[in-house]
Amino acid sequence: MKNLNLREIEKNIEDAQKQFNVRGLALGIVRESGLAYVNGYGERNSKGDPVSGRTLFQIGSTTKAFTAFAIAALVDDGFLSWDSPVANLSDIEFEFNDPVVQTFANMLDLLSHRSGLPRHDLLFFIWPSLQNIYSKLRVLPPSPFQLRQKFHYNNICYNLAGDIAGSIFERHVKENGADFLTSAWARLVHNKILGPLEMLDTRTESAGMLNTANCAEGFRYDEEKERFVLYDVDSAYRVRGARPAGSMVSNIYDLAKWVSLMLRKGVLEDGKTRLLSKLNFEKLITPHMTYGKPVSDGPIQLESCMLFKLNFIEYLLC
Structure with missing residues (x-):
């Protein structure tokens, strides 16, 4: 945890919760070796139960x-x-x-x-x-x-x-x-990722997630009533109809395994077993599409770009 000011990180998170009206969230700091820090902030449901590193969230388009x-x-x-x-x-x-x-x-x-x-x-x-x-x-x-x-x-x-x-x-x-x-x-x-990484809490579909013991309910902040309102994640958008594009459910502990795998460029923690070849890992993180618009800065013309790398996105000036 060298060079990490945890007290400052936690204060920034708590300030951001208030500023952006976030009912609850979980934070993990990940290194190649795994999860270096985890904490839950706020509440995960209408009962006021606290968020933890084991709390399940819909992970949306990171699917x-x-x-x-x-x-x-x-x-x-x-x-x-x-x-x-x-x-x-x-x-x-x-x-x-x-x-x-x-x-x-x-x-x-x-x-x-x-x-x-x-x-x-x-x-x-x-x-x-x-x-x-x-x-x-x-x-x-x-x-x-x-x-x-x-x-x-x-x-x-x-x-x-x-x-x-x-x-x-x-x-x-x-x-x-x-x-x-x-x-x-x-x-x-499951065969290519969840099984080898032992991501045991991760689900490929959000349907029925509210029946699990430790999951985050959806909330939106009602500006007029100045309070959080429960959002029915199981019916309003039917994310289960968009499986490969956005239906997965996971928690910080499992996602740390996934992020660590990416930091190790597709190699498991043993340092030997590859889930993906070097060639195709590079294919994942190589830009295939650029999206942006010119930004004028006096005599210098810059272009602010997002590079799309098979849904790994890099923001930069190019």
């Missing part, structure tokens, strides 16, 4: 990083390639409105948000089944931009990438002992 890592592991296995058109990889039925996207879009395109398909996130309210959404792709209007021309954040494409990968995994591998998981994508993530 996408797990999906990308698992797909990279399948590339290591030789079950698919980054450049193969996704339409040729799986028996999942889908057809993009744009024939160019249908013919040429590959995994890198889907995972880098450069397919040219707009978000269309309202579909998750209408059809909780991803297959329903995939079957409607052909009638969804494309954006004005072509394949690989412009960044356009897209949950549907990430779900499609994850489900295609899951179907490929099922075709080649029998995942013993994971019959309790409800989708091929979930079994893939």
Whole structure:
């Protein structure tokens, strides 16, 4: 914990809670060797129970990083390639409105948000089944931009990438002992990441999470009433309809194992066992799409960019 002022960190967190009206949160400081510090702040539910490092939270779109890592592991296995058109990889039925996207879009395109398909996130309210959404792709209007021309954040494409990968995994591998998981994508993530890292508290779906013993309920702050209001995480958005794009649930202790793996560049704590080859780990953290706009600073023109690296995002001036 050298050079870390824990008292200052905790004060900053508590100040931020008040400033941004955060009911509860958990914080972990992670190094290559594992979790160096953990603490919970505030309350996790309407009863006032405290947050701890074991409290489960929905991790939202950071699920996408797990999906990308698992797909990279399948590339290591030789079950698919980054450049193969996704339409040729799986028996999942889908057809993009744009024939160019249908013919040429590959995994890198889907995972880098450069397919040219707009978000269309309202579909998750209408059809909780991803297959329903995939079957409607052909009638969804494309954006004005072509394949690989412009960044356009897209949950549907990430779900499609994850489900295609899951179907490929099922075709080649029998995942013993994971019959309790409800989708091929979930079994893939369990096989490639959660199992080897022993992330025992992590779930691939948020459905039913409120029935667990130590989970965070959702709250929003009502400015008029000046109080927190319970938010029904199990029904309002139906995140379980967006599995590979954002449905996972985890806690600080488990996520520390995941972050440590990334700091070790895909190598387990023993320093020998690789979950991902050097080549495909680099593929994960190599920028594949740039998004930004010029920033004028006198005679110097800067561009503030976000580099999208298969859902690992780097903010920089470039």
